Amino acid sequence: MNKQLTVEQFVASLKSGMTIGIGGWGPRRKPMALVRAILRSDLTDLTIVAYGGPEVGMLCAAGKVKKLIFGFVSMDAIPLEPYFRKAREAGTLDILELDEGMLQWGLKAAAFRLPFLPTHVGLGTDVMTHGGFRTVQSPYDDGEVVLAMPPLRLDAALLHVHRADKLGNIQALGPDTYYDEWFARAADQSFVSAEEVVDRMDHSYPEDARANIVERCFIHGVVEAPLGAHPTSMPPSYGWDMKHLKAYAASARQEGGWDAYVAGVIGADEAGYLDRVGGKDTVAALPLPIF
Amino acid sequence: MTTAPEFSLCEQLIVAASEAWRGNGELVATGIGPAPRLAASLAKVTHTPELMMTDGEAYLVEDPVPLGPRGYDDRKPAGYLPFSRFFDAAVWPGKRHAMVTPSQIDRFGQTNISYLGGTYDQPKVQMLGARGFPGNSICHINSMFVPAHSKRVFVEGEVDMVSSVGYNPARRIAGATFDRVDLRLIVTDLCVMDFGGTDHAIRVVMLHPGVTFDQVQEATGFALQAAAEIEETAAPTAEQLAIIARLDPHNLRATVLKDNPAGKRT
Numbered sequence: 001m002n003k004q005l006t007v008e009q010f011v012a013s014l015k016s017g018m019t020i021g022i023g024g025w026g027p028r029r030k031p032m033a034l035v036r037a038i039l040r041s042d043l044t045d046l047t048i049v050a051y052g053g054p055e056v057g058m059l060c061a062a063g064k065v066k067k068l069i070f071g072f073v074s075m076d077a078i079p080l081e082p083y084f085r086k087a088r089e090a091g092t093l094d095i096l097e098l099d100e101g102m103l104q105w106g107l108k109a110a111a112f113r114l115p116f117l118p119t120h121v122g123l124g125t126d127v128m129t130h131g132g133f134r135t136v137q138s139p140y141d142d143g144e145v146v147l148a149m150p151p152l153r154l155d156a157a158l159l160h161v162h163r164a165d166k167l168g169n170i171q172a173l174g175p176d177t178y179y180d181e182w183f184a185r186a187a188d189q190s191f192v193s194a195e196e197v198v199d200r201m202d203h204s205y206p207e208d209a210r211a212n213i214v215e216r217c218f219i220h221g222v223v224e225a226p227l228g229a230h231p232t233s234m235p236p237s238y239g240w241d242m243k244h245l246k247a248y249a250a251s252a253r254q255e256g257g258w259d260a261y262v263a264g265v266i267g268a269d270e271a272g273y274l275d276r277v278g279g280k281d282t283v284a285a286l287p288l289p290i291f
Numbered sequence: 292m293t294t295a296p297e298f299s300l301c302e303q304l305i306v307a308a309s310e311a312w313r314g315n316g317e318l319v320a321t322g323i324g325p326a327p328r329l330a331a332s333l334a335k336v337t338h339t340p341e342l343m344m345t346d347g348e349a350y351l352v353e354d355p356v357p358l359g360p361r362g363y364d365d366r367k368p369a370g371y372l373p374f375s376r377f378f379d380a381a382v383w384p385g386k387r388h389a390m391v392t393p394s395q396i397d398r399f400g401q402t403n404i405s406y407l408g409g410t411y412d413q414p415k416v417q418m419l420g421a422r423g424f425p426g427n428s429i430c431h432i433n434s435m436f437v438p439a440h441s442k443r444v445f446v447e448g449e450v451d452m453v454s455s456v457g458y459n460p461a462r463r464i465a466g467a468t469f470d471r472v473d474l475r476l477i478v479t480d481l482c483v484m485d486f487g488g489t490d491h492a493i494r495v496v497m498l499h500p501g502v503t504f505d506q507v508q509e510a511t512g513f514a515l516q517a518a519a520e521i522e523e524t525a526a527p528t529a530e531q532l533a534i535i536a537r538l539d540p541h542n543l544r545a546t547v548l549k550d551n552p553a554g555k556r557t
Binding site for chain 1: 348349350356363378411413420424429
């Protein structure tokens with residue numbers, strides 16, 4: 001059982017029209033090497049589910065997104081993602097705007113193969129109205145009416161972690177792993193890029209088994225992608241590249257800015273990408289953000 | 292307690308806003324933005340030490356983390372509250388009181404941070420999206436901080452997209468529970484308001500020195516009520532100012548209000 005894939009094999013296993021969940025949170029531990037592989041591909045008509053950061057803006061700018069299911073799209077220190085805004089204000093996106101906690105709840109409903117999970121969240125707001133959410137009455141004596149959150153089933157989930165082995169065991173270090181485990185369990189197939197891929201985790205890093213955030217039965221493909229979260233952060237390994245993110249954001253204000261970013265930064269391959277953004281050593285040394 | 296001779300309006304607002312958390316007990320005090328964060332920190336350091344607080348990332352801290360650049364490892368975690376536990380442990384069980392800055396607020400306390408103008412399918416101005424507002428507002432206590440009190444923020448009709456639940460009877464759903472909707476203070480650059488009016492109407496309870504009720508009403512898109520006795524917002528004490536300065540060593544609070552006005556209006 002060897003789940004290791006090249007980035008080309010990864011992207012070849014996706015299809016246009018798929019619903020793809022992307023792990024991480026805003027500008028943090030996003031599987032950007034995998035996202036760039038999608039940007040370089042012919043894939044289109046995707047439904048993207050995310051706590052969005054620059055990957056959502058980039059996929060929108062590239063015309064890959066048919067529908068977006070999101071709690072927010074933000075780059076933290078740059079609160080408003082410019083390409084996401086452009087797509088929204090152009091009216092070209094189908095959207096389902098969710099409360100952040102509802103998004104997690106929908107992933108859990110999908111993971112557990114349930115038709116819905118009850119929640120108070122969304123009641124009394126336009127998230128419920130615009131999202132077309134329905135209510136359900138408790139069958140117990142209280143008879144309370146709650147919102148029925150439907151499952152957010154994913155064809156594929158994309159995650160970025162520190163380590164993986166060829167069997168699909170993964171380790172995510174750092175203070176926070178957000179909702180990555182729920183994206184994986186909600187998906188038919190999960191693809192994980194890793195800073196490092198080893199043959200067997202028990203042979204290489206048995207002392208960090210608690211960093212295994214999701215069981216390997218939910219992991220279907222493993223891609224080695226050192227520094228693959230750039231320009232987002234990957235604590236404790238490296239921080240986000242705010243200088244890069246600012247330049248990316250500024251490109252949205254320039255005529256042909258996105259095309260220039262694709263040609264000059266995304267380019268043809270990942271090895272060249274790291275050179276184009278300043279080299280491996282520079283990226284590896286990016287300081288960790290302080291909140 | 293001595294009253295300091297010189298202070299900024301922002302510092303006065305931070306002190307007023309810190310009162311929102313007084314006596315809240317063991318829950319997570321979250322202030323989004325520099326002034327609310329300093330206010331929550333001040334509350335924990337002074338009158339309500341049992342408050343819980345995060346470092347803005349994944350850890351619970353007992354000493355509030357100062358704003359701005361510092362050593363990455365300066366924080367001293369006392370507990371753990373990553374995003375993956377935040378909804379489970381703080382928001383949905385109601386163990387939190389957040390102070391936020393919405394883009395729009397209406398007479399019902401409904402707020403908007405999603406988009407302005409246009410439609411849901413094609414907004415004129417896309418903003419953040421609803422983020423956690425629907426869940427926050429139906430599960431736990433919330434307060435608001437408004438650095439520039441105006442009719443653009445306090446809108447005449449309903450907000451463009453209801454991101455957070457307020458007290459609008461027309462938005463109540465038969466059989467559903469809205470018991471935990473609990474809006475406390477709105478601290479603005481003109482006044483302090485609460486929801487203590489008729490049927491939770493927004494009510495002016497404090498005016499900052501030199502501000503009149505009519506001025507506040509003029510800057511608000513709906514009719515305000517007035518508390519039976521409107522107090523004048525207190526000046527910060529020297530002790531409070533010293534704590535604020537320690538928690539904000541780079542003086543980020545000076546950037547919160549336009550031109551960083553003095554607390555005493557001239």
